[in-house]
Amino acid sequence: MSGYSPHTPADVEAMLGTIGAASIDDLFARVPTSFRARAALSLGPGLSEPELRQQLEALAARNTGALTPAVFLGAGAYAHWIPAVVDQMLLRSEFATAYTPYQPEVSQGTLQAMFEFQTFSALLLGLDVANASMYDGASATAEAVLMARRVLPGRHTVWLSRALHPHYRATVATYVSGLGDLDLRELPFAADGRTDLAALQTLGGDALCVVLGYPNVFGVLDDVAGAARLARAAGALTITATAEPLALAWARSPGASGADIAVAEGQSFGLPVSYGGPGVGLFAARETHIRSMPGRIVGETVDTRGRRGYVLTLATREQHIRRERATSNICTNQGLCALAVTVYLSLLGRHGLRRLAEVNAAAAHDAAARLAAAGVSRLLAGPFFNEFVVRSPEGVASWEALAADGVVVGFPLRRWYPELDEALLICVTERHGAEDVDRLVDALAPAKARTRAVRG
Amino acid sequence: MLLDEPLIFERGSPGRVGWMLPAASASIELPRELRREDDLVGMPEVSELEVVRHFVRLSQWNYSAATTLYPLGSCTMKYNPVVHEALVRLPGFSALHPLVPDELAQGALDLLAQLEEALRAVSGLDAVCLQPAAGAHGELLGMLLVRAYHRDRSDARRRRVLIPSSAHGTNAATSTLAGYEVREVPVDQRGLLSARAVAAVMDDSVAALMVTNPNTLGLFEEEIEAVAALVHERGGLVYMDGANQNAILGVARAGDMGVDIVHFNLHKTFSTPHGGGGPGAGPVAVRAALGAYLPIPRLVRRGEQLAWSEEAPKSIGRLHAFDGNFGVLVRAVAYILRLGGPGLTEATRHAVLNANYVRARLRGTYHLPYETPSLHECVFSDRDLQEHGVHTVDVAKRLLDYGFYAPTIYFPLVVKGALMIEPTETETKETLDAFVDALLRIAEEARTQPTLVREAPHRTRLARLDETRAARRPVLRWRPPPRETAEIS
Numbered sequence: 001m002s003g004y005s006p007h008t009p010a011d012v013e014a015m016l017g018t019i020g021a022a023s024i025d026d027l028f029a030r031v032p033t034s035f036r037a038r039a040a041l042s043l044g045p046g047l048s049e050p051e052l053r054q055q056l057e058a059l060a061a062r063n064t065g066a067l068t069p070a071v072f073l074g075a076g077a078y079a080h081w082i083p084a085v086v087d088q089m090l091l092r093s094e095f096a097t098a099y100t101p102y103q104p105e106v107s108q109g110t111l112q113a114m115f116e117f118q119t120f121s122a123l124l125l126g127l128d129v130a131n132a133s134m135y136d137g138a139s140a141t142a143e144a145v146l147m148a149r150r151v152l153p154g155r156h157t158v159w160l161s162r163a164l165h166p167h168y169r170a171t172v173a174t175y176v177s178g179l180g181d182l183d184l185r186e187l188p189f190a191a192d193g194r195t196d197l198a199a200l201q202t203l204g205g206d207a208l209c210v211v212l213g214y215p216n217v218f219g220v221l222d223d224v225a226g227a228a229r230l231a232r233a234a235g236a237l238t239i240t241a242t243a244e245p246l247a248l249a250w251a252r253s254p255g256a257s258g259a260d261i262a263v264a265e266g267q268s269f270g271l272p273v274s275y276g277g278p279g280v281g282l283f284a285a286r287e288t289h290i291r292s293m294p295g296r297i298v299g300e301t302v303d304t305r306g307r308r309g310y311v312l313t314l315a316t317r318e319q320h321i322r323r324e325r326a327t328s329n330i331c332t333n334q335g336l337c338a339l340a341v342t343v344y345l346s347l348l349g350r351h352g353l354r355r356l357a358e359v360n361a362a363a364a365h366d367a368a369a370r371l372a373a374a375g376v377s378r379l380l381a382g383p384f385f386n387e388f389v390v391r392s393p394e395g396v397a398s399w400e401a402l403a404a405d406g407v408v409v410g411f412p413l414r415r416w417y418p419e420l421d422e423a424l425l426i427c428v429t430e431r432h433g434a435e436d437v438d439r440l441v442d443a444l445a446p447a448k449a450r451t452r453a454v455r456g
Numbered sequence: 457m458l459l460d461e462p463l464i465f466e467r468g469s470p471g472r473v474g475w476m477l478p479a480a481s482a483s484i485e486l487p488r489e490l491r492r493e494d495d496l497v498g499m500p501e502v503s504e505l506e507v508v509r510h511f512v513r514l515s516q517w518n519y520s521a522a523t524t525l526y527p528l529g530s531c532t533m534k535y536n537p538v539v540h541e542a543l544v545r546l547p548g549f550s551a552l553h554p555l556v557p558d559e560l561a562q563g564a565l566d567l568l569a570q571l572e573e574a575l576r577a578v579s580g581l582d583a584v585c586l587q588p589a590a591g592a593h594g595e596l597l598g599m600l601l602v603r604a605y606h607r608d609r610s611d612a613r614r615r616r617v618l619i620p621s622s623a624h625g626t627n628a629a630t631s632t633l634a635g636y637e638v639r640e641v642p643v644d645q646r647g648l649l650s651a652r653a654v655a656a657v658m659d660d661s662v663a664a665l666m667v668t669n670p671n672t673l674g675l676f677e678e679e680i681e682a683v684a685a686l687v688h689e690r691g692g693l694v695y696m697d698g699a700n701q702n703a704i705l706g707v708a709r710a711g712d713m714g715v716d717i718v719h720f721n722l723h724k725t726f727s728t729p730h731g732g733g734g735p736g737a738g739p740v741a742v743r744a745a746l747g748a749y750l751p752i753p754r755l756v757r758r759g760e761q762l763a764w765s766e767e768a769p770k771s772i773g774r775l776h777a778f779d780g781n782f783g784v785l786v787r788a789v790a791y792i793l794r795l796g797g798p799g800l801t802e803a804t805r806h807a808v809l810n811a812n813y814v815r816a817r818l819r820g821t822y823h824l825p826y827e828t829p830s831l832h833e834c835v836f837s838d839r840d841l842q843e844h845g846v847h848t849v850d851v852a853k854r855l856l857d858y859g860f861y862a863p864t865i866y867f868p869l870v871v872k873g874a875l876m877i878e879p880t881e882t883e884t885k886e887t888l889d890a891f892v893d894a895l896l897r898i899a900e901e902a903r904t905q906p907t908l909v910r911e912a913p914h915r916t917r918l919a920r921l922d923e924t925r926a927a928r929r930p931v932l933r934w935r936p937p938p939r940e941t942a943e944i945s
Contacts, residue, residue: 003799004535004727005806006884015813015885024805027812028707030829031676035708042577046796049539056790059567060548065560073553076777083475085508087545093522094515097536099730102528103852103862104923105916109514110732116464119933123498129932132733135589138777146633167777174751174773175596178603178635221490243777252492265777274544275564276554276778277589278735290930296733301926303919304911313926319592319629320867324638329629332590332723336731346464347507350499352476362480383486400557411555430477 003046070407070436074387074427075217076137076165076243077276078268080356081431082344086270089343096336100296104311105303110335111310114298117338120345124245125262126253127284131295133338134281134330137265138168141211141241142175143283143294143328144261148209148237149182150292150327155208155236161187161195163216166416168241172211182208193220193380193389197227203234209261214240214254215247217416218380218425219364219387228258237261244268245282247385249357261285270344271337280337291317294328356430360386364428367437371426374445379423386429389413393422395444407439459917461513465934468502475504498936517917518732519861525883525891529833529864529876530624530672532702532724534807537794540728540787549786554778558763564782565762567789568755574792575741578701578800579718580711583747586739587780591699592626594719594738595666597751598695599634600772601717601742602664604749605693608770614663614692620649622673622868627666627697636663643870647673647826651682658690668697669713670704672868672876674811674830684714693717693746701725702880703808703832706801716743726788737784751775806881807832810888814879817892821899825871832880838873846902846909848873853920854901854912858894 007015012024021027028036047055065071071079090096094109101107101114114132121130134140145158158176160169176182187210190196195212210231212222228238240254242264248254254262267279285293291314299313319326348356364386368378371390380389395402396412403409410426417423424444428437485491502510519526526533544550552564572584588594599617606614617631621642628638641657644650649667665687669677677683684694696710696718702725710718722728723736730736742750752771753764764779795803808831815824815834822836838848852862852875864876879888901909913919 003795003802003881004537005802005881007806007809011885012809015809019809019812019816021812024809027805027808027829027831028676030678031704031708032678032681034681035712038580038712039704039707039709041706041797041800043574043792043797043800046799047794049794052539052790052794053543055793056543056567056786057546057548059563060543060546062563062566063548063552063561065556066548066550066552068556068560071553071556073555075555077554079551079553081477085475085504088508089511089515091541092512092515094518094520095732096541096729097521097523097526097533098518098732099521099526099528099531099533100733102864103519103856104921105853105913105918106517106519106856106861107732108918109516109518112461112463112514112517113511113732115933119463119465120499122933123496126494135593135735136777139589139593139775165777167774170774171776174600174775175633177772178600178633180635221486225489248492249496250492251486251490253494256493272550272783273553274550275552275561275782276780277776278781278783279777280735290932297930297932299926300931301922303921305919307918309918309921311921311923311926313923313930313932315927319625321625323625323628324632326625326629326632329592329596329626329633330590331592331624331626332721332730332734332736334589334731334735335733336729337735339732342464343507343511346500346502346510347474347504348476349468349472349474349501350496351471351473351501353499354496355476355479358483359477359480361484362482365484366482383490400559403557403560408553408556 068403068406068408070439072410072426072428072440073408074244075411075425076167077273078244078429079273079431080268080429082270082272083347085347086340086343090336090340095339101312104309108309111298113339113342115310117342118298120342121282121284124248125264125282125284126255127262128287129290130282130284131293131297133333134283134295135334136279136281137241137243137263138171140263140281140283141168142172144239144263145172145176145209147261147292147294148239151237151289152208155206156181157183157185157206158208159185159187159210161212161216163189163193163195163218164211164213164241165217165243192382193218194382195222197223197230200227200230203230203236207234207236209237209239211239211241214242215244215385218389219384220380220382221251224254224257224259244385246357246360249353250361250385266341270340278334278337280334280341292327295330296333359430363430363432364388367428367440370437370441371444374441376444387425387427389423389425391422392424392444394446395424396422402443407443409440409443461510463934464500464502464510467506468500470501472501472503474502474507524859524861525887526861527863527877527879528861529878530699532878532880534727534880535882536727536729540790543790544783544786559761562762565755567786569762571785571789572755575720575739578705579741580709581741582744583750584739584741585750586785587751587776588738588740589776589781590734590736591719591721591738592630593775594740595626595630596633597740597775598717598719599630601746601749602693603634604772605746606663611691613660616662618657618662618665620667622671622870623666623668624672624697624699646828647675648679649677649683651679651686654683654686658686660690662690662692664693664695666695666697668700670700670831673826673835674833675828676831680713699724700832703804705804707804716746722784722788727791728784728787735781735784737781803881810879810881810883814877814888814892818895821896833876833878835871836875837871841902844902844906846906848875850909850912851875851898854898854909855894856913857915860891860894
């Protein structure tokens with residue numbers, strides 16, 4: 001038996017004696033026998049630790065995409081270098097195997113780290129206050145729309161940019177579908193990849209919020225300030241959603257640009273791409289809206305002897321107190337991932353983070369220039385950070401073949417945008433060396449691509 | 457020194473660098489209106505060693521399941537196998553981008569298919585979605601399925617969800633988020649949801665019943681089959697909150713109980729680290745009739761290959777940027793493979809044995825509000841301590857002095873001053889004895905030295921914290937000193 005139960009037969013006997021039961025079966029006497037008769041688990045016999053390792057290693061080895069030499073995928077998940085310190089801290093059992101800090105006197109490690117996480121979120125997003133995390137960037141965006149609905153009851157029109165990550169838009173649509181009182185409208189994007197703000201000129205009194213990606217799904221930095229001015233004039237809120245938060249070490253923060261609520265996916269900061277999860281949602285807002293925020297919030301206080309400490313606070317917003325009137329149903333969030341972000345941002349700090357952002361911007365712009373020189377030009381030419389869109393019908397057509405050959409040349413946008421059927425979204429970070437970019441240029445240069453297509 | 461650790465923002469010195477790459481080859485300038493102008497003032501300027509010391513120290517201020525018994529009821533704080541941490545870090549899993557071609561992710565898809573299969577087996581239901589990131593996320597998915605099901609049948613009458621008074625707060629909050637009104641159904645004197653109570657409120661306005669089984673008192677809902685039949689007769693659906701499935705692996709399946717939708721808390725039942733509050737995973741299993749509404753993308757088999765499909769016209773859509781907390785799912789698969797059917801069944805049996813042992817030893821000293829035999833957890837109250845001015849919160853704080861984390865307190869709401877204890881199967885008899893002995897001594901102290909208990913904890917780094925003050929005057933972040941801020945504006 002490979003279980004982790006420690007009991008010897010003698011233990012079991014002694015415990016049953018204390019309980020006054022003849023057998024463990026007796027403890028289940030109140031479960032109808034008809035259920036028990038059918039519940040035998042048709043699962044395997046169990047494995048030793050070496051056997052388990054072999055099975056999982058074999059599965060991992062079949063994920064050749066993880067071992068592909070050059071991957072230029074971003075589109076919501078970003079592979080950055082992870083300093084060794086980050087993972088070492090995540091492996092500390094005291095953090096990893098604790099739970100929601102209901103007993104603050106023996107959870108100060110988690111609580112202080114969450115308070116620091118909230119501070120990092122607020123600093124980076126340029127807003128006053130932040131919560132202790134949401135599930136991911138997409139669900140955080142949905143929660144931001146729901147928060148706007150609490151702040152401005154009676155307004156029902158939500159303007160979502162078409163250049164907001166389509167998975168984020170879909171998640172918003174799912175989250176609000178049950179309420180049935182919100183009307184989702186789409187803002188188109190212009191030829192430069194930025195959101196076309198024309199529709200915001202005539203916002204009515206029913207406008208609840210405007211939601212922009214920042215950078216948006218094309219890697220382009222939208223005009224948040226322009227959108228926020230128009231939204232504010234109509235009394236509506238501005239929400240930004242950032243899938244690549246490293247961009248915010250370089251580009252103006254959402255808060256400084258006029259956003260009222262800003263969310264981000266924190267995976268870039270110290271977490272592996274891990275096939276899309278776990279990541280962590282950052283969520284920040286203006287202080288005036290604090291009691292409408294979703295999620296756990298940590299606050300500073302003192303103990304009975306006046307020493308500083310931290311506790312979960314403003315719990316009267318939350319499901320375990322407020323039940324059906326709670327601001328959100330969220331309970332367990334992404335605590336350990338928030339810790340990863342906290343360790344990562346502490347370590348890089350003011351100078352390392354800025355440097356990393358500059359390196360990313362330089363690497364991506366250099367790659368874009370080299371591609372252009374090779375005849376692969378940019379589509380959607382707005383200002384970008386570490387991700388950009390090129391026109392490459394050949395690259396799109398032979399995407400899977402190129403990937404099998406060792407270079408994933410970006411993401412073919414046609415899956416999400418039929419109107420961009422020849423477009424590749426390419427992400428270049430500090431992890432891509434000159435040789436990687438050589439492979440990319442080599443794979444996409446029209447002459448080469450044509451030869452390959454002929455060879456089939 | 458070791459007992460004091462400032463905020464990371466209060467450490468360091470201007471210009472100090474922790475972790476930094478070589479400078480970029482070129483400087484790319486953004487248009488002025490898009491440039492970040494605060495130069496990241498406020499972000500830490502600390503060395504790598506300062507960061508290491510900072511977080512190692514913080515970690516030492518936590519109690520955790522790896523340091524001590526963590527008997528938090530409804531949370532299943534069992535041992536999290538260390539080997540899983542190595543497995544989830546295999547580059548084949550951790551470095552896999554979610555948008556690679558499916559052909560290059562066959563191992564991951566196979567693993568997910570195995571997990572779906574295992575959860576179908578455990579639940580006795582037909583289809584599984586692995587996307588939800590936590591239990592409450594699974595609840596939302598489940599209640600949106602309820603809505604889609606009724607809408608698809610053009611049944612617009614249903615606006616209500618029935619929830620027993622013993623339910624988790626998330627059930628009520630989720631129902632509201634899904635657009636439903638909540639109607640609470642009182643549990644009976646046994647602590648159970650009776651068919652009679654459900655019959656009294658069940659009508660055509662009810663979309664679903666949400667029920668936790670075993671419930672939050674640790675009791676198996678004996679009338680579940682009859683209750684489900686009543687709900688089904690009037691066209692409603694039955695949702696089961698699966699937070700307590702550690703009590704019924706190999707003992708009872710949701711599908712056999714008449715349940716239509718159930719969520720799992722993989723971090724509880726299948727032993728993934730709780731992370732100080734996540735990440736978890738909250739997969740949902742459903743009856744075939746609800747399969748069409750499950751989120752996209754779906755895992756499908758195409759010949760020899762597995763692939764994602766978004767062809768699902770009736771799907772409720774998506775609830776996550778990608779396909780859920782994959783890293784958590786890897787650990788859950790490892791746990792299921794390692795234990796297998798026999799190991800999981802034994803886990804449940806010993807979890808119930810341990811909880812009953814604790815219950816047997818504590819009853820008589822602590823008030824047991826419901827005498828009905830319980831499974832994986834037991835709920836006591838502070839009724840008999842109140843004459844000494846000692847309350848549940850005091851008992852919880854005093855337990856910290858004895859080196860144990862506290863049970864869940866003041867929940868479920870049907871018990872006044874509840875102490876909800878879930879020891880899990882991985883604790884030894886010796887540990888349980890030490891824990892029970894501590895609780896027995898605390899009861900004694902409540903009689904003889906009530907102040908000692910009321911002012912606990914005494915042996916922790918900080919004494920009792922003032923939660924009222926935190927809420928009244930919220931300080932929710934560190935702020936840069938005013939002088940520095942003035943310089944940049």
